[in-house]
Amino acid sequence: MTTTGSPALDARAIRAEFPMFVAPRPDGRPLHYLDSAATSQKPQVVLDAMNAYYRETNANVHRGVYEMAAEATDRFEFGRTAAARLINHPREALVLTKNATEAINLVAWAWGARELREGDEIVVTEMEHHSNIVPWQIVASMTGAKVLFAPVTPQGEVELDALRALIGPCTRMVAAVHVSNVLGTINPVREIVEMAHQAGALTMIDATQSVPHMPVDATSIGSDFLVFTGHKMLGPTGIGALAASPERLNAMEPFLGGGEMISDVTTEGSTWAEIPWKFEAGTPPIAEAVGLGAAVEYLEALGMDRVREHERATAELMINALGEVPGLTILGPTDPDRRGAAVSFTLDAVHPHDIAQFLDSKGVCVRAGHHCAKPLMRVLGTQSTTRASAHVYTTDEDILALQGALIECRSWFGA
Amino acid sequence: MTTTGSPALDARAIRAEFPMFVAPRPDGRPLHYLDSAATSQKPQVVLDAMNAYYRETNANVHRGVYEMAAEATDRFEFGRTAAARLINHPREALVLTKNATEAINLVAWAWGARELREGDEIVVTEMEHHSNIVPWQIVASMTGAKVLFAPVTPQGEVELDALRALIGPCTRMVAAVHVSNVLGTINPVREIVEMAHQAGALTMIDATQSVPHMPVDATSIGSDFLVFTGHKMLGPTGIGALAASPERLNAMEPFLGGGEMISDVTTEGSTWAEIPWKFEAGTPPIAEAVGLGAAVEYLEALGMDRVREHERATAELMINALGEVPGLTILGPTDPDRRGAAVSFTLDAVHPHDIAQFLDSKGVCVRAGHHCAKPLMRVLGTQSTTRASAHVYTTDEDILALQGALIECRSWFGA
Amino acid sequence: MGGLDDLYQQLILDHYRNRRGRGRIENASASVHEHNPVCGDECFLDILVEDNRIVEIRADGDGCSISQAAASMLTEVVADKDLNEALEIVEHFRRMMHGDAEPDEDLLGDAIALEGVAKYPVRVKCALLSWLALRDAIASYRETTAHGG
Amino acid sequence: MGGLDDLYQQLILDHYRNRRGRGRIENASASVHEHNPVCGDECFLDILVEDNRIVEIRADGDGCSISQAAASMLTEVVADKDLNEALEIVEHFRRMMHGDAEPDEDLLGDAIALEGVAKYPVRVKCALLSWLALRDAIASYRETTAHGG
Ligand SMILES: Cc1ncc(COP(=O)(O)O)c(C=O)c1O
């Protein structure tokens, strides 16, 4: 680890550990990557771990007698252990999936499609990513259940009183995002989980944008289900996780059926393996779990408290810097203590696509669009926003480059 | 490509392109990897393609305006194009999944859980991998449908007449494996598909063990669905594919819901993206698709005809070599023209676990167990078998090492 | 910043800043509403058809410079065209956007300036939004009239 | 071939070749049937209990040398033991297999030879099959008697 002993992260030193920032771009453009909320860059140690797995001990897991297969299993299960440790969750109740979206669908299908009845209600917030809306809509349409949306204020906060009022005796599930991928809002998930549990409903927390950026304690959040995804936390694509209460997992029927997840298969029927394997059908994302384990170790070595402090400081800087751009409006909370460093904004009448395109020519990568949160876009009264988002490798220069490019952009498009 | 111009593959030259075979093992043991039916080793070009993706253009796909995101999308979609081309299938009807198992489950849940009714029948063979049994059992138990098993002869062939007799007016789906992962049997899938279609049933072909080893033409097989998996075809873990008829995909409701797969999301309901994206929710396995594309290009450069010829020759050699081991019984067809080079056998009373363990000490990696095919084990009258299986890098030495180790093994355990 | 100038040619910015054919038509022969799933942008397109000819065309809705300029250019280039001609122009434009056709200025008019968009796959959707809306509007018009509407 | 000799100690091969306590008990106090999901191996375990003591124990079913030897050793080491003592031995064996306990030969008898199996995770399941079957058999015996069976 090349970070200094001081409390603050040294983002410049961290960049040196990410191959994406080390090699110059072929056309000489700088790289101010401000799209980490979409996906993060990967440190060399993550690529190394996956390459070493493929070179040294690639074999299918869990059943092989030969040593290389046992070693492959160890490295794979190490990824699970690391991910569970990061969020303070029992490892046997951490199911590895292909992404956060599959993890939510696992619950929607394995639990919802079987258990929901006509008239049952699923409560989500207007701030959810499509991945925490559409699975519920799909199983609702199959079962006759309804999906209700808790309102979000124009300032980008969940209206807790309205949410409380929505939760009632028909509520079977309350699903809420921990940190908004659009606005950066940090939601009071413990409070939301408590509200739901008091009404006897289950809870799903989408921690996709929190786990990469701050200490997250799944045990203290206390939700029945919590999901996150590898590629946003310095890990590879192709892996995500569902952290569930062990009792809940044991009580649930399986989702995907196939190899690995069975105890016995006969022509009459089948019985299931222990958790978590009961929910992992087929050859799992082995190298990806290895990479995720390396990403977790990297984050742990940085220290999640310091990662959060860097995120807070970056959010603060970004909000200040963007505030100085004429014609720019920041959406969502402006208090850096209450948000992550994913910041959405509008710039006069310049369209987000044009902003993102212009910024790209200056080496600044940002996202433009609805950010898979169309219901939230309607609340905000827009079709799309531009979003800049940070991670541990984001420096002050990145933010200043963003600011400068935005000022130029505005005049270029004649706004 | 370092293969010679001659028609036969040069497995020794191919090994030099696989890092697993290039580096000596730390304890000096040789590596005779004969477990490719469980998972294949990866050529350096596959690892290079994934590393290059992460180093040069890692970004989330499909929506990014900036150039790096467009490049990421191109490389990702190139993987799909390559995989579709390999099996002569339209690219827009090739859905990328995390493995073959998810691909089968996609159909079982998206189609089966919605469409099956009490009394409907799903016909599978006794030779199926659990991944082509359990998903059907799960949706059958949810809907009241039944799963029927077409018998397999003790010689390891599907009884076609019995299968024909099983398929009737209640049959909604016929699911069959192309090449058995246990016995190597090549099934007459075109005939099976025709039988099913005549009865008005849909068809699912599990091509997991054929696509890596022989030319497979999905269009000429003509099944409604066909699946395969990346990690067995020299590609990475974490990726598989469902090749479906475009009409079928268009007619089907989606499976996993979330980002990427929508056209519009409102609080009232959602509409879906075009195929294949309608079936790809959340951030897809991007680097894995890139790796799969490289694996396909590698296989194409070898030439699938030559790959099959190497497989046939290896099967022949294996069957001859194993036939010389006293006390050894080969299960499944012995005609190399009718099988792949996954060969299961028993050795007197020596248990497969003990065989695999002993062989490992000689550097020979084989699989022992039920190979995720317990119904087939019951047909064969055993609990488990030992299986040796090959790929393009398998040499004559590997087979001779296997033979020698088996002879020693037998006397070591005093059989 | 060569790439940027390539994409945002002066003609495009000009159409963007001074949009032609904006608005709605009260008594339209056909109206369609399309949206771009990538950014959520919407396009309302109305046509007034007489004797198989587009006598009026208007496009409304917000969007990026590319989508606005493309809509503006569209209303100019297909105005007063016969329906089949209009479809031919749309098809030529679509193929240019997918890199499948050498652009023909006689067919495309100002819209030839959008050629550079073909290199930006995400923006191709922006450029095509109103153009494909016209294709759908013509189809819908023909369907209604065929059914005696 | 050091690793192999470590795993397959002479004592193990001896128990494998000459299995003790094989078979079934007609009038067993408790019978359980377990299987190893990895390889499909089955174990049928019967105990005859009198005065809280295992007066007879037999294990049946096929399996690899490790599972056979482990079953053979089990029947010797818990024979005539009090149920609580037997459970204690099983737990000690389980912990040794997971690398959580220093093996105690007084408790384990010949089964101490299985120590090396702990290094082979897949084989641990083989060694534990009959031992955990005994734990289940005792639990099932106690449940039946508690309910007045
Ligand atoms: C015949 C067959 N079908 C399906 C599968 C499942 O493939 P995966 O584990 O990649 O989903 C396998 C591999 O284990 C197989 O051999």
Ligand SMILES: Cc1ncc(COP(=O)(O)O)c(C=O)c1O
């Ligand atoms: C808040 C939130 N939830 C869920 C997801 C879905 O994650 P994935 O695409 O990895 O499934 C994302 C990322 O796009 C997200 O930002």
